[in-house]
Each structure stands twice: as structure tokens, then as C-alpha cells.
Amino acid sequence: MARFIARRLLQLIPILLGLSFLLFVWVRALPGGPENALLGERGTPAQLQRIRESYGLDEPVIVQYGKYLERMVTFDFGSSISSRQPVTEEIRQRFPATVELALAAMFFAIVVGIPLGFLAARHHGRWFDHTSIGLSLIGVSIPVFFLAFLLKWLFGVKLGWLPTIGRIDATIDIEHPTYFYTVDAIVAGDWSAFVDVLKHLILPAIALGSISLAIIARITRASVLEVTGEDYVRTARAKGMTRSVVERRHILRNALLPITTVIGLQVGLLLSGAVLTETVFAWGGMGTLISDAIFNRDYPVLQGGILFLAVVFVLVNLAVDVLYAVLDPRIRVS
Amino acid sequence: MGLGSLYHIRFVRIEGEAMTGRTKATALATLVALGIVAAACGSSSKKSDTTTTTAAAGGATTTAAAGGATTTAAAGAKGGTLVFGTSRDPVVLDGAFVSDGESLRPIKQIFETMVTTAPGSTDIVAALAEKWTASADGMAWTFNLRKGVKFQDATPFNAAAVCFNFDRWYNFTGLLQSADVSYYWGTIFGGYAKNEDSKAPVSLYKSCEAKDDATAVINLTSPSAAFLAGLAVPAFSIASPDALKKYEADKVSGKSDSPSFDGTFGTEHPIGTGPLKLDSWVKGDKLTLVRNDDYWGDKSLLDKVIFKPLKDGPSRRQALETGEIQGYDLVAPADVAALSAKYNVLQRPAFNVGYVGMNQKKAPLDNVKIRQAIAFALNRPALVKAKYPAGAEVATQFMPPDLFGWSKDVPKYDYNPDKAKQLIKDSGVTDLTIEFWYPTNVSRPYMPDPEANFTAFKTDLEAVGFKVVPKSAPWSPDYLNAVNAGNVSLYLLGWTGDYGDPDNFVGVFFRTPQDAWGFSNQELFDGLTKARDIADVAARTKDYVDLNNKIMEFVPGVPYVHTKPSLAFDKKVKGFVPSPVQNEDFSKVSFG
């Protein structure tokens, strides 16, 4: 197992090198540069040239890349050209927002998705099966920004139950030692702030989690159906075990394996795929950080941010594989 | 703001009010004549004093009254918190290092400038300086400073502090001279003590002397009125010298290709003399300002002002409706009517122009008949009626009607498709294919929805026989880049003015050859240069009227709208006065 993990971590190096080079070339292939984004139409050629020189953008790409690699070794990813903050600091503040949202979305998807899939399988082929799967599919079929807007309109504007923007009410002040607002509220010992943070999480989590919900429900349903057909389940039933015991001891337990895999893969996707949700809910996470950086041609943020997400993605996948091996003794990781 | 909004063209981030520009330099530089007028008037004193360049120039002022509704100035309740939705985070809270509207907005509250603009207008009035006089040659400006003013760190404001700030800016080195950092200094003063760029001009600034605690004299290397107008921009905010030093405002480290700003002045400790001071700033989440209880003037009515960045327009409106915010900027015209029932929708005076630009380097736009045909073909009144809020006017020329020099006799191009067809026929042009460009990912005050404007005009052009090839690019940097480089033919653009002078509009566009317009009309260039430098207001007015007529005969482009940008507030919010240049003071606002 240790060797497996070590090998996979080693594989990370060529991936990152390849990705960083592709990123480097790509951001410089975009039309216009940060100097244009900073000064816009009115920048004189001389001013633009000065900015290019200040940021070393006038050198050959390969030289720039060499310098970039050199700094990367010391975990120096440079500073954002538009906010002037170090990229690492930007990520430190933004990444927790994305993780918090992803976890909340995942929580929603699991808590609703597994029971839904389980019940659908139990009523296999009947109306409950079709409607529940059909409904969860509608969730996948709505563009996220539209779903978000509808949720905000209904629960925010019409009913007034839930807040529609940001991570905490603007008038509540708490310290942010971790930038996980739930944790920050607990650290501050502020119960009302904690509740407020949770309320802010609900709508974005539903909007973001709807796709995972459908996938988890489907996988749950499929694997429960599959396990139900296995000999040992039939045997157990034949032995006279009650349905609920069989469900608990055999079906659910064995169905959990593929479900875990899927959940693991979803975490990776949620961490990274929240661009639209973050935009609509004014959620200052990685998605908006990077999409803004594309429009501002903020090279250091683009390079550092996407590279960071890629590392997270690969690590999450590794964790899923390891977990898979742990859960299923039949799997030998070699 | 001040000089700023002219630059909406530049700061591009999706919706941010922006300010920028090379032309700003030229535009400001042209104020020389005006400045001397102001100096001659002795521009005295006191808060009520409105002797300003524009006032002196006669009828050039734009006031809030000229705009839409204004919240009643009646002082509301004291105390409370106002949450205001902005389009994005500030870059940093150090005026010397920014040029975008969303940074200047909080800076305007925390800091004060030597002079400022009167509420709701572009008139220059006293701020930290109570009085100012210029020497006869216009090279030495004496400022009599307000007494008893303290910075928020309790250090005294005095002539030494003023000189410290000016010398700080003047002595910027390395990256700090870059236009993305000290844009305004570079624009108004041209150069630095030691120019990093060998081609940069000699600095307009020469030295600053603290005659006594309350008298600062600023010496220039040549006469300039741009200087006084420029000082009203919050970029020239006077900061506490102690704080600047203590929090290492100017410290830049890191390798040359990866500079990092290490000081905490602009992020954690911006110390000025303003009515509000920084409480906390959680980037991407909110910026909280609190009342400065030691403020020298009327203390802020609100306890707290929170600026909340909300990039997405519909999200801002929803947040107002749910009560999460109590006001926001950049209200979409489509929402104005709907919101007016339950909220106060305020309008800034129409100090802008939206136009269809034409690049005469691209055939057939070099043909004046084709340009006129386009002007006749565009149904501008229909667009303005359908897409702009009440109060917006169809433009007949490249500057707003409130400004002196506006001509009522310009050649008009009322919507007339038949005449357009006839002109096309007369022109002899057979290939009527035209590339028509519009920007995406942007909403400007004069162009809230570029796609809608494009769609309407495209239909109009096709109706008279043009074959329109749609072209688009994200506003920043692609679109601006393409326009600036003269790579587009027909395109949508516009301008928001900085101060009340015709040169700030027509001078910016047509005084010099520009790739975006692609023409060389020496008569026009000379005329505009001459008009800029005339001291006599009546003569200037006459010149500009003539020039506006000439321009519209030449039809370098088709101006189509002057609009009133809107803000929306909860009904309980009182005392907000919209400014044509976004110099808006939140300390006079009350809530509840």
C-alpha cells in the first residue's frame, strides 16, 4: 500500500510539470495581456511596454518558464497582477470557501441521494422508482445558474427564508483564522453567526449538489439492485432473515463500495466545478478567482490557481483509490 | 469620480466603474487655460465657495438637480449600518496606487484631498485646503490649509504632511512608476524625480515648501490648471506620513518578474483625515468602514458603512429585495421602473455619451456619404426609448447638452432609411459588407447592454442594404485592445466625463489622430487645440459650437445617447447625493 501511494505521488510530478508548461504557454496564447487588462484602451504603447517590462513579460516564454519553475520549487507562485496579493494568500482565502461549499453540496447530495436511490431500488420498476429517478434527473437537466436564480427568487425574494448572497451576513463580524466560516464561527463561539453561516450555505449547496445528487441516487439504486440479485442475499432471505436485517447487513453494506467511489470522484468535481454557482451567489471561492483571472489575464493567479486545483484533484482521486482498496479486500493494489 | 470616470473605458473588470487613460493626461493638460482663470478668480475659501473653473467658465456646471431624483438632504437618524453593493473589491486602499472607481469609492470616504468637487456637480470646492492662489506665472500654488485637522492615527495634518505626500509620489521608483500603479500621478504630473522610462516627460511637479504649519506652496515646472482639477481626484488623497512610513506603503520586494507589495498601509492601515475609517476588510467578502469620531467636520451619520462586492447584476437587485443590502450601484435600466415603486432610484447627471465609432481606415467608412447613410439608418430614438431609463436623451453630438459649447444647430441625422438608401446609391459604393463590433462581459453606464444596442443597430443597417458581419470580444482586454489598435471598423463605445469642460469630450476624441477613428483631419485637430487654449469663455463657447457643427458634418461616428446612470436605495436611506463624476460622500447618508 505504501509503495502504491508513493508511486502515485511520484506520478504527480510529470503531471504537474506537463500541466504547468501547458498552462504557461496557454495563458500567453490568450489575446491581450495583463497590461491591456490593467490599462485598457487608453494605455499608451510606452505605458504598456513599461508594464510588460515590470512583470518580465518581454522575455522569451521559455526563459520566463524557467524562472517560474525556479520559484515554484520554493513554493513561490508570485503575486496576482490585479489584486497584488501573493497567489498563495489568495488561495489560502479562497480555497476554504470552495471546500466548505463542496462539502455542504456533497452532504446534501448524500443525505438525499442515497435514501432516494435505495428506495427506488426497493420499488424497482414501479412508479416510485420512475418518478424519483426522473425527478433527480431534472436536477441534472437544469443549467446551474438558472436553478440558482430560481432558488434565490423563491426562497430569498418571495418567501424571505434564506439569504441569497455571500457566506455570512454583512453586518456580522467575526475573525477569520481559517476562512472556513463555519469553523471561524465556532472558534469565535458565536452561535448566531454559526447559524447564519449555515443558512448562507443552503441554497448554494442545493444548486451545486443537484448534479451529484442524481449521480449518487442512480449508483445507489444500481448497486443495490445488483447486490439484491447476488446468491448470498437470496440465501440470507431463504434462511428466513427479515427484510430489514438483510438490507442492513448485506445489501447496504455491499452496495456501499461503488457508492464510495462515486462520492470520491464527485468531491473532486465539486471542488473545481463551482464557477457558475460561485458567480451567482457571490461566493468568493476558487471558481470565481480563476474565471476572473482569465478575463483579467492575471497570469500568476491562472497558473498557480489551476495547478493547485489539479494537485487537489489528483490527491482526492488517490484517496478514493486507497479507500476503495481498504474497503474491498479483493482489490490488490500493486 | 473626478478625473476618473472618463476612464470607464479602461478598467474593464466586468462591471467596475473604471477610470483610466492616456487621454486623461492630455485632457487634463488642456485645463491650463481654465486653471489660470480659476487662479485669477482667487478661488477663495470656505466650504460654501463654489468659485471654480467651470463656474467661472460660465454655465458649464452639471448639478444634481439637473439629474434625476435626489434623496432628500434632510438629515436622517444618526447611527446604524448601511450595506452597499458594489461591482467588485477595491484593489488597495491607497489612492496613489489605484485608478479604478471601486477602489476610489472607499478611499474617498477614508481620505480627503486638497480640493474636491461640490456635491452633485463638477465644481471645484475647498477640502483640506481652505484657500488657494496661484502666482502670476501660474508656477507656484499657495494652499492655506484647514487648521485643527488630525489624521485617524491622531497625528496632526499640516503643511509638512502635505509636502510629505507630494514628495512621496514624486519620488516613486521602479515598479511604482508603472501606469498600473501610480496612474494618476503619471497622467497629471507626467514624470518623477528619476524617470525609469527615458521617454517620460519632465515632471510638472517641482517642489513643495511648508511655509508654516498651515501654508503649503507647491511649485510647478510649467503653468497648469490640470493640476488643480486633478487634485480633486481621490487618487491625490493626503495620507498620514507616520502611517505611510510605519506600514511601509511603498515597499515592493520579490524578483523583478514577480514583484510583491509587502506593505500593509493600503490593505490594513489606510490612515487619512476622512469622516470614515477602515474597520476591517475581508477580501472578496466585505469592506467595513466605521465613523471617525475625531473628524474635523460634520461627523458621519452612520456608524458603519459596508461595501459588499457583488459582481453579478441580477444578484445585486435580488440582494436589495431581500434586504441583505440597502443600496447598490449600476442599476440595470430594465430594473429602474420596477424598482422605483418600492425603492429610491437615484440618477447621476447625464455626463456621458454613447456612440457608434467608425474607423475610416476601413472601407467603405472612408466615404463620407456612407458615414452619413449610417447615421440616417440608425433608429436611435427607438433604441433609447426601448433600452435606456427615463431621462436618457438621444445624442446629437459628442458631448452632453449641459456643457458649454454644445450646439443646437449641428447637422442632424433623424432616422430616415430612404435618405440612407439614397446616400448609399450616391456614394457609388457597391460592396456594403461591414464588420460591426460590440463588447461582451461588460455593462457601461452609457451602454448597459451592448448586445441589445448591437442587435438594434444591426437590424437598422441591414434594412438599408448593408451586409453586417457581427464581431465581438470580451471588453477587457480583447475588445479595447482591438479598438485601440484600429483593428475594428464599425464599433460601439462611449465615454463618461471627468469635469465640466468640452475638451474632456470632443478634445479627448478628436484633438489628436487616433487609430480608433483612423482619420487625419488637420483642420479639426488645429481647431480643437486652439479652442482648448483660449482663455475667454465666450470665445471658447463660440469655437466649440462651431467645432461641434464641423464634427457632425464630418460624421466620424454616430453619437446616440446621453444617459443617467442609476443607483437604487432602500426608502429609508437618506442623504445620498449622486455625483456626475462619482465623488460621492457616504458620511452624509443616513439609514432608518
Added chain:
Amino acid sequence: MSAPAEILGDAGLPIPSRDDERKVGSLLSEAVRRLRRNPSAIVGAVLISLFVLVAIFAPLLAPFDPRRCDVSLLPGPGQVPGPSAEHWLGLDLNGCDELSRIIYGARYSLLIGVVATTIGAFFGLLLGVLAGGVGRKTDNVIMRLVDIMLSVPGLLFAIAVAAVLGRSLGSVMIAIAVVNIPLFARLLRGSMLGQRESDYVTAATSLGVKKRKVVLGHVLPNSIGPVIVAATLALATAIIDAAGLAFLGLGSDDPTTPEWGRMLAQTQEALTVAPQLALFPGVAIVLSVLGFNLLGEALREALDPKLRQ
């Protein structure tokens, strides 16, 4: 990532038989039979047929030219004439006939979905076949490339690609296609690896059939089931992704292009004053995407031998 797939090749040496071939045929007919019994499949098929028919016959169905807009028909900002006898669904924010735009929109959504999926599937399958069928070295190189592509979030990846290619319908299709490539590559490779050492392949190779012939003639066709399912679902995702890209300002140069995602994104600003304008394209998107999703899921179930009862 590929651990589960790598472990699958442990089988013994069963007797080769022609039954395997026959089984594939009966599997197919059984799949069809099962599909016809599944209400999800029927609803999905009906939705898709409707969608395709509207797309094909758009010029006959649409009462007006969807690109012909008249802004002078609009009384003021945020005021959009609703449904009337002449314009059944009213006008849009630019003064175009909404019904005609919705009808023509089917064409664009179908076009984007089909083209993006086809391109993505083609290159993905090509990579997958190379990885799964050639050899360990090729496999390693290709899979590392796929890992790199997968490690960048899909939508960000699409934004990135579209940003380089500039604004056009083509660049949106290519962007979405590129996102699909690694997914198809991995899917096919996994499926092929799973079979490479299965009974009939071992049999074929031991009988002296050339490797290339085995891969192309046997392994590939047997791996195609999951690919069809994935393609159906990818079509649905492509339509949704195009809407997301439109929301972020990427799409055709021509704002009068009657593309549902774009129409939906354009009307976000006016949702409170003219909610119907968001509702129509919104519902159109949901129904067409739902059609592909329902059919895809039903297909998956029908083709999965494990779920046979």
C-alpha cells in the same frame, strides 16, 4: 485511478465457443425489449423525437425570422410585450419573435450537442483504442495526458479553450468537445482492458488471430455499449455546458443567434420584469436535456447484463 480495471484480468482459461457471439445478439434484442418496457426510455424517446422534429422542420414551424428584431416594438426598458395573437410567446428583449427563436433554438442546441459530442467521442475513442489496444508504453503516455486534461475542472477547461479560440459557435463546440475527450478515452480504455484478457480474446489470440484484428474486430465492438450510453449523456451535458458558457459570455458573435443557452443567459437581467423570457428557453433546455438523460439512463440499464432479472 485505474486500479479497479487493472485487476480484472485474472481469469483462467475457459473453453472458447461461438456462443459468445450469439450471446451479443440476444443481449441486444433483449435490451431493446427491456427498453420498450421502461417508461423512462419512452418519455426520453418522445422528448428527443420532438426535439429533433422541431429542429428539422424549424423553417416550416416558425412564424417569423428569428433573427429579425425590431426594437421599436418595445415600449421601454424592461417592458416586453407578452403573448399575443400575432406573437404567441410575445417578443424578446430585442423585439424578436420569441416563439420563432425557441423553435430555431432546437437546431442550435442539437447542433452544438451532436457536433461537440461527436468530436469529443471520436478523439476520445481514438486515444482510448491506442491506450487500451497498443501497448503499455503508449498506454502510459496517453493516460498521463488524459490525467492532465482531467485534472483541470471541466468548465474552466472549456472557458480556457474558448478564450483562446475567440468567440464563435465553433469555439464553443470545440471547447465542449475537448472536455469530453479524456472522459471517452478513459471509458473505452477501461472497457477494453477489461476484455483484453477475457475468454474470447485469449481464445482468439491463442488461435493465432492478429492482435490488431482482435482489437478492432472483437474488443472494440464489445466495448461500444457503454460508449453509446456515455455519448447520450454527453449530449445532454453539452447542451447544459453551452448554456453555462453563454452565461459567462462565451458563444456566437451574433447576439441574434437563437440559441437557448444564450437566450436564457441574456434574460437573467430581466427576470423579474419579463420572467416568461427565461421560462421558455429554460423549459426547452430542461426538456431536451432530460430527454437525453432519461434515454441514456434507460440504455445503461438495458445494456447492463448484471441488472437482468
